[in-house]
Amino acid sequence: MSFLRILYFYTLVCLLFIWVGLSITRVFYNIVRTVTTEREWFLMTDDEKRANLLGNEHIFLAMTKKTTPSDAEILVLIPNANILPGLFYKTIYYLYPRKLTFVEYINSVNLKDFEFIISCSNDSILLDVTFENVSNLYEYEVNNVLCTLYRNE
Amino acid sequence: MNELLVISLIVLQIFVGYVFASSLLKKSNFSLLSFIPISFGVGVGIVAYLLFVLSLLSISWSPIVILIIIVLFLLLTKRLIPDIKLLFLPKKQFNFLQKIIFLFIVLTVSYTFTQAILRPLYAWDGWAIWLLKSKVFFYDGYLGPAIFHLVKDSYPFVMSLNSTFYYIFLGRPDDQAVLIAYYFFYLMTGVAIFSFLQNKIGLTKALVSSFLYLSLQNAIRHGGRFEAGYSDLALGFYIFIAILLLHESIKNRTGKSSLLFGIILGITSLIKQEGLVISMLITLLYLYTVIRLKIRITQLIYVLIGLIPVGVWIIFKKNHEISYSLYQHFDIQIHRLDEILVVIGKELFNFQNWNLLWVIYLFCIPLLLLSKKIRYELIVIISIILVYVIVFLGGPHDPAIHVSNTMNRLLLHIAPLSVYSLFIALDEAFNKFKK
Numbered sequence: 001m002s003f004l005r006i007l008y009f010y011t012l013v014c015l016l017f018i019w020v021g022l023s024i025t026r027v028f029y030n031i032v033r034t035v036t037t038e039r040e041w042f043l044m045t046d047d048e049k050r051a052n053l054l055g056n057e058h059i060f061l062a063m064t065k066k067t068t069p070s071d072a073e074i075l076v077l078i079p080n081a082n083i084l085p086g087l088f089y090k091t092i093y094y095l096y097p098r099k100l101t102f103v104e105y106i107n108s109v110n111l112k113d114f115e116f117i118i119s120c121s122n123d124s125i126l127l128d129v130t131f132e133n134v135s136n137l138y139e140y141e142v143n144n145v146l147c148t149l150y151r152n153e
Numbered sequence: 154m155n156e157l158l159v160i161s162l163i164v165l166q167i168f169v170g171y172v173f174a175s176s177l178l179k180k181s182n183f184s185l186l187s188f189i190p191i192s193f194g195v196g197v198g199i200v201a202y203l204l205f206v207l208s209l210l211s212i213s214w215s216p217i218v219i220l221i222i223i224v225l226f227l228l229l230t231k232r233l234i235p236d237i238k239l240l241f242l243p244k245k246q247f248n249f250l251q252k253i254i255f256l257f258i259v260l261t262v263s264y265t266f267t268q269a270i271l272r273p274l275y276a277w278d279g280w281a282i283w284l285l286k287s288k289v290f291f292y293d294g295y296l297g298p299a300i301f302h303l304v305k306d307s308y309p310f311v312m313s314l315n316s317t318f319y320y321i322f323l324g325r326p327d328d329q330a331v332l333i334a335y336y337f338f339y340l341m342t343g344v345a346i347f348s349f350l351q352n353k354i355g356l357t358k359a360l361v362s363s364f365l366y367l368s369l370q371n372a373i374r375h376g377g378r379f380e381a382g383y384s385d386l387a388l389g390f391y392i393f394i395a396i397l398l399l400h401e402s403i404k405n406r407t408g409k410s411s412l413l414f415g416i417i418l419g420i421t422s423l424i425k426q427e428g429l430v431i432s433m434l435i436t437l438l439y440l441y442t443v444i445r446l447k448i449r450i451t452q453l454i455y456v457l458i459g460l461i462p463v464g465v466w467i468i469f470k471k472n473h474e475i476s477y478s479l480y481q482h483f484d485i486q487i488h489r490l491d492e493i494l495v496v497i498g499k500e501l502f503n504f505q506n507w508n509l510l511w512v513i514y515l516f517c518i519p520l521l522l523l524s525k526k527i528r529y530e531l532i533v534i535i536s537i538i539l540v541y542v543i544v545f546l547g548g549p550h551d552p553a554i555h556v557s558n559t560m561n562r563l564l565l566h567i568a569p570l571s572v573y574s575l576f577i578a579l580d581e582a583f584n585k586f587k588k
Contacts, residue, residue: 019509023368030264089281097292
């Protein structure tokens with residue numbers, strides 16, 4: 001049996017032992033992590049867990065869900081969808097079966113058709129001028145963008 | 154409480170899958186333990202197909218209707234009571250070392266289970282694809298095309314309808330409880346690796362291989378921790394089961410075993426879009442074997458019968474003009490190859506995700522190539538990697554970002570098959586080395 005072959009097999013055995021060692025270490029690490037840094041998760045309510053994971057995105061959408069009836073028609077105005085890539089999907093996820101209409105420009109729809117309006121924009125002039133007959137229910141900063149829920153009066 | 158109900162529904166799925174699979178497979182070739190993951194895979198598929206067919210026929214998805222159909226299905230297959238002998242695991246006395254390894258397995262799967270029930274959905278694909286559709290289908294009461302057009306994708310339905318099935322019985326969407334189903338794909342992959350290796354390489358090595366797979370941090374994350382909600386672990390599970398049944402179909406050469414192999418291939422195709430391509434690869438491999446070994450062509454027909462739901466889904470998509478794809482403008486740019494290979498290499502050496510799996514796999518390439526028992530596994534693994542490299546070469550995204558974002562998930566597709574084939578090759582090589 002050649003030396004190289006023997007060397008190959010012993011190296012392989014060493015690598016396998018290291019793999020097993022790493023895996024065992026990981027088991028202990030995971031257990032330690034569960035009882036130390038992750039202990040707080042066991043004590044949180046469902047709402048707190050979601051807020052912890054998603055921040056204001058959750059708080060804003062959960063409040064919108066609570067505020068709006070399940071058959072509400074909601075206009076979602078996101079002028080620049082690229083700055084909030086997840087909000088499109090999460091809005092549908094949280095608010096379905098409410099009827100959602102997504103637009104980038106307010107001019108493209110008739111505001112009267114909607115009972116509620118979600119606007120995510122930092123352009124306060126646009127908001128003040130556009131929504132004259134609506135009341136601002138609440139607002140949260142989501143990923144540095146101001147998201148507001150309006151009710152159409 | 155919802156978690157308990159989801160676990161009960163998963164047990165029901167395993168039972169339904171068992172009844173169906175045991176009517177097609179020779180039980181003498183399988184232990185109960187190896188039947189359980191197959192049954193789970195079949196059960197998930199049957200439930201998703203059932204909801205899809207009910208939706209096509211405009212029949213309500215009420216729990217009573219679903220239960221009646223399941224009971225009728227069980228009666229029709231005439232295998233309502235499983236073989237009592239199979240209900241008990243063969244009594245095997247673990248030695249001290251085996252007990253220690255088993256303890257580590259229990260600790261690992263318990264940890265992942267805790268993680269699965271600890272947090273609500275966080276995974277991006279869960280929000281944007283799988284559980285989003287589950288929720289929409291649940292509220293709509295049928296599988297409609299509108300959501301596909303709204304989110305502009307055409308992903309298949311098995312994973313989404315499986316979660317919708319749980320929602321129907323829970324009475325409301327619960328995106329924390331359904332993560333247990335994702336955990337079960339993790340657990341069942343570990344069970345399948347152990348149970349199918351046990352007879353081939355022995356109890357201790359099978360336990361070690363199963364432990365090494367289950368303790369991969371990437372598998373743990375997708376099985377319960379933060380990334381439960383992606384479907385890559387499920388796809389890896391189905392690819393693995395499909396290859397195991399490919400061997401069975403070739404060995405047994407019965408129409409029934411080929412049909413079950415075809416059904417698993419069909420479900421694999423409808424897990425994710427990649428599943429369709431991989432199923433086609435495996436079907437081609439089967440076709441090659443049919444020709445090479447002069448197996449009766451009717452076997453192939455049975456496999457194709459199992460793929461009928463895939464055809465129905467394609468027709469459904471065509472009828473409703475659901476044809477969204479990231480790769481509509483596919484343009485192979487060969488100059489990307491260096492960059493792609495570097496990023497893939499980085500992921501293979503990412504010990505945090507994979508421990509030493511891929512390092513040892515690469516180190517063992519000579520042994521893998523020499524082993525005759527794992528030819529199919531090796532062909533499938535290499536083909537899948539080649540397909541992904543081609544997709545990265547031609548896709549619209551910057552490969553530096555795209556590959557690094559997706560490679561850890563794509564490797565999950567081949568991880569179970571890799572652990573399985575690696576240990577068979579190692580066992581063979583060490584036996585020769587000892588001699």
